[in-house]
Amino acid sequence: MLTIRGVDSALKALAEPRRREILRLVWTTELPATTIASHFAEVTRSAISQHLAVLREARLVSERRDGTRRLYRADHREMARLREFLDRYWTDGLLRLRDVAEAGERAHDQQDRPQTDQPDKEH
Amino acid sequence: MLTIRGVDSALKALAEPRRREILRLVWTTELPATTIASHFAEVTRSAISQHLAVLREARLVSERRDGTRRLYRADHREMARLREFLDRYWTDGLLRLRDVAEAGERAHDQQDRPQTDQPDKEH
DNA sequence: CAGATATTTCAGTTGACACTTACGTAAGTA
DNA sequence: TACTTACGTAAGTGTCAACTGAAATATCTG
Numbered sequence: 476m477l478t479i480r481g482v483d484s485a486l487k488a489l490a491e492p493r494r495r496e497i498l499r500l501v502w503t504t505e506l507p508a509t510t511i512a513s514h515f516a517e518v519t520r521s522a523i524s525q526h527l528a529v530l531r532e533a534r535l536v537s538e539r540r541d542g543t544r545r546l547y548r549a550d551h552r553e554m555a556r557l558r559e560f561l562d563r564y565w566t567d568g569l570l571r572l573r574d575v576a577e578a579g580e581r582a583h584d585q586q587d588r589p590q591t592d593q594p595d596k597e598h
Numbered sequence: 599m600l601t602i603r604g605v606d607s608a609l610k611a612l613a614e615p616r617r618r619e620i621l622r623l624v625w626t627t628e629l630p631a632t633t634i635a636s637h638f639a640e641v642t643r644s645a646i647s648q649h650l651a652v653l654r655e656a657r658l659v660s661e662r663r664d665g666t667r668r669l670y671r672a673d674h675r676e677m678a679r680l681r682e683f684l685d686r687y688w689t690d691g692l693l694r695l696r697d698v699a700e701a702g703e704r705a706h707d708q709q710d711r712p713q714t715d716q717p718d719k720e721h
Numbered sequence: 722c723a724g725a726t727a728t729t730t731c732a733g734t735t736g737a738c739a740c741t742t743a744c745g746t747a748a749g750t751a
Numbered sequence: 752t753a754c755t756t757a758c759g760t761a762a763g764t765g766t767c768a769a770c771t772g773a774a775a776t777a778t779c780t781g
Contacts, residue, residue, distance in 0.1 A: 483613075483615060486609065486612050486613040487613045489609055489613075490606075490609040490610045490612075490613040491738090491739080492606060493739090495687070498688065499687065499688050502688045502689070507757080507758090508757075508758060508759090509756090509757065509758075512758095518739085518740070518741090519740075519741065519742085520757090520758080521740080521741070521742080521743095521758095521759085521760085522739070522740055522741080524758070524759060524760085525738095525739075525740085525759090525760090526739085527759095528759085528760095540748095542747095542748060542749065542756095542757085543747065543748045543749065543755095543756060543757045543758070544748095544756090544757060544758075545757080545758065545759090549688070554684070554688070557684070558681065558684055558685070561677070561680070561681055561684070562681070564618070564622065565621060565622050565625040565672070565677070566625070610768095614768090614769085616769090630727080630728090631727070631728060631729090632726090632727065632728080635728095641769085641770070641771090642770075642771060642772080643727090643728075643729095644728090644729080644730085644770080644771070644772080644773095645769070645770055645771080647728065647729055647730085648729090648730090648768095648769075648770080649769085650728095650729095651729085651730095652768095663777095663778095665726095665727085665777095665778060665779065666725095666726060666727045666728075666777065666778045666779065667726090667727060667728080667778090668727080668728065668729090
């Protein structure tokens with residue numbers, strides 16, 4: 476489905492407001508997990524730790540250890556890649572037009588289709 | 599939490615690959631729901647209809663009725679707004695720095711904190 | 722009006738996800 | 752060594768999102 480690697484996890488990570496806020500906190504300043512967590516009075520430190528894991532897996536933040544602490548900071552490169560994706564993906568005209576043509580043909584083929592809503596699993 | 603209206607629903611809508619694909623299909627071409635659905639052999643028309651509803655509620659597509667059909671097309675303005683948000687949000691320096699300062703102070707206050715992981719629900 | 726077509730909507734299932742509490746672990750400190 | 756600090760991880764819970772199959776709605780057509 477032409478899902479550019481990483482974009483999916485990045486968008487899912489950003490779809491959560493709390494994670495956007497975290498990312499904003501560490502956008503320029505490197506911060507330990509506790510400081511980040513203390514910014515959110517409504518949820519536990521554990522919840523923030525899990526959010527940080529999601530952000531880290533999406534490569535939106537990087538982690539650095541310093542004694543017992545773990546310092547987080549935003550990885551601007553991944554955000555740049557995401558923005559580039561948002562700029563390019565929909566405007567990739569050639570691929571889109573070809574796909575639409577195929578879809579049209581397939582729709583035309585389905586004159587005799589089942590009454591039910593089943594998808595055409597045409598093996 | 600300074601969640602700019604609409605950004606949340608737009609990001610959630612885009613976090614789903616199938617919806618991104620739909621959006622790409624109707625990016626320049628206006629298409630009826632059936633044609634869009636026939637592009638996805640793996641899922642039912644019903645599922646696509648629901649995806650279209652999500653995209654419509656996020657204002658990423660607009661709907662136009664033509665007889666029994668409903669024609670969809672991407673609303674480029676909303677994508678533009680989202681891109682603008684992604685460009686501005688993290689770089690809004692003043693607000694961010696103030697928040698970090700507050701977080702630091704609060705973390706400092708918590709010298710005597712409970713043993714358990716409870717969040718500080720300070721009345 | 723009866724039927725066909727295009728599409729949404731409803732009800733129910735399954736899995737993902739944000740969250741909490743409790744526990745584990747690694748690194749400093751008395 | 753024992754204690755504390757700073758975290759992650761495990762297990763369980765409630766809610767939400769994606770999906771299917773069936774029924775409902777709206778429009779055209781004979």
